[in-house]
Amino acid sequence: QSALTQPASVSGSPGQSITISCTGTSSDIGTYNYVSWYQHHPGKAPKLMIYEVRNRPSGVPDRFSGSKSGNTASLTISGLQAEDEADYYCSSYRSTSSSVTFGGGTKLTVL
Amino acid sequence: EVQLVESGGGLVQPGGSLRLSCAASGFSFRGFSMSWVRQAPGKGLEWVAIMDEYGNGIRYVDSVKGRFTISRDNAKNSLYLLMNSLRAEDTAVYYCARPRGCSTATCPTHFDYWGQGNLVTVSA
Numbered sequence: 001q002s003a004l005t006q007p008a009s010v011s012g013s014p015g016q017s018i019t020i021s022c023t024g025t026s027s028d029i030g031t032y033n034y035v036s037w038y039q040h041h042p043g044k045a046p047k048l049m050i051y052e053v054r055n056r057p058s059g060v061p062d063r064f065s066g067s068k069s070g071n072t073a074s075l076t077i078s079g080l081q082a083e084d085e086a087d088y089y090c091s092s093y094r095s096t097s098s099s100v101t102f103g104g105g106t107k108l109t110v111l
Numbered sequence: 112e113v114q115l116v117e118s119g120g121g122l123v124q125p126g127g128s129l130r131l132s133c134a135a136s137g138f139s140f141r142g143f144s145m146s147w148v149r150q151a152p153g154k155g156l157e158w159v160a161i162m163d164e165y166g167n168g169i170r171y172v173d174s175v176k177g178r179f180t181i182s183r184d185n186a187k188n189s190l191y192l193l194m195n196s197l198r199a200e201d202t203a204v205y206y207c208a209r210p211r212g213c214s215t216a217t218c219p220t221h222f223d224y225w226g227q228g229n230l231v232t233v234s235a
Contacts, residue, residue: 034212036221038156045115045225046156046206057223089156093217099170100219104155 004103011109017078020106022090030071034093037075085110113137115207115226122232133190133207141185144213149203197233204228
């Protein structure tokens with residue numbers, strides 16, 4: 001069982017918005033602003049989409065946004081596009097392991 | 112363009128050994144910490160090991176301590192993972208990844224570049 005909890009799947013139609021949640025504890029998300037999100041198309045290299053809760057690396061569309069409240073972080077994708085269909089993983093620095101911990105992943109389906 | 116390319120995976124029997132390699136290009140390899148992350152079939156990602164740019168600051172996830180060894184050759188822009196005493200539960204796709212935030216105690220905070228991964232299967 002992963003240390004961070006994500007829904008197994010979410011879906012949305014093109015143009016809609018979806019939000020993926022990521023729930024941790026006071027040892028990780030609740031204490032540190034080191035939440036990141038990764039997009040993974042199977043067989044490809046995972047891609048960093050959000051770091052430090054809400055920062056986007058260069059080249060990531062502003063349709064992707066991150067936030068955090070308490071022990072839960074969220075990734076919102078607005079204006080869904082077909083190419084957004086992928087697996088999404090959250091991660092956070094975790095004090096008890098002195099490293100990052102990941103969520104189990106959420107499969108996003110664009111209907 | 113940053114590129115990380117893993118190699119060396121394959122099928123190995125329980126108790127066997129394997130060495131993964133990661134060839135880096137597109138950035139100054141000797142200036143960055145490097146890490147390995149794995150994903151078992153049907154499971155989430157798991158951080159495995161990390162090493163700083165000098166070959167120090169080595170840490171491992173508890174499940175591989177004493178069995179896996181991370182190393183690097185800055186002259187060859189390469190990262191390695193020597194895996195001994197392999198178990199069925201080590202079966203996974205292994206990714207080479209560049210960690211960030213490693214100038215502080217909370218290292219790493221995230222990974223900004225990843226390779227495509229290399230499958231390691233431990234089975235009789």
